[in-house]
Amino acid sequence: MEDKIVEIARFYEPEAAQMIESLLKSEGIKCYLRNEYTSQVMYPANMGGIRIELLESEVPHAMEILEANGYEFPKEDEEAEQIQVVSGWTRHVPFLRHLPLEKQIIVLFILVAVFLALVVYFGSLVSSN
CATH class of the missing domain: 3.30.70 (Alpha-Beta Plaits)
Structure with missing residues (x-):
């Protein structure tokens, strides 16, 4: 085996x-x-x-x-609770609801990156005027 x-x-x-x-x-x-x-x-x-x-x-x-050596393993309930926290607020975003958790996080990461890029871009436009 x-x-x-x-x-x-x-x-x-x-x-x-x-x-x-x-x-x-x-x-x-x-x-x-x-x-x-x-x-x-x-x-x-x-x-x-x-x-x-x-x-x-x-x-x-x-x-x-x-x-x-003192390492404590997290209980399965603790890990499930952490997953529920992340997935709890993504259920309020309609296009994320039906995606798996990993894809929800990736999409959110991309959205935040795009938002920050736009803030920097528009901030540089305002400061150059």
């Missing part, structure tokens, strides 16, 4: 993900940081986070190491 690669944690700060990666590797567990560079380029609008992934067979040992 082939071992799958699974996500055990997700961070939005590169330093935190790198510390956990170093800890696990120092204990002989091979792990990988997915989206590490993408999240640094997109910071602070890091939408997916940096994912720590490893072989499924290594998960129990990794969890023991992390718990022994």
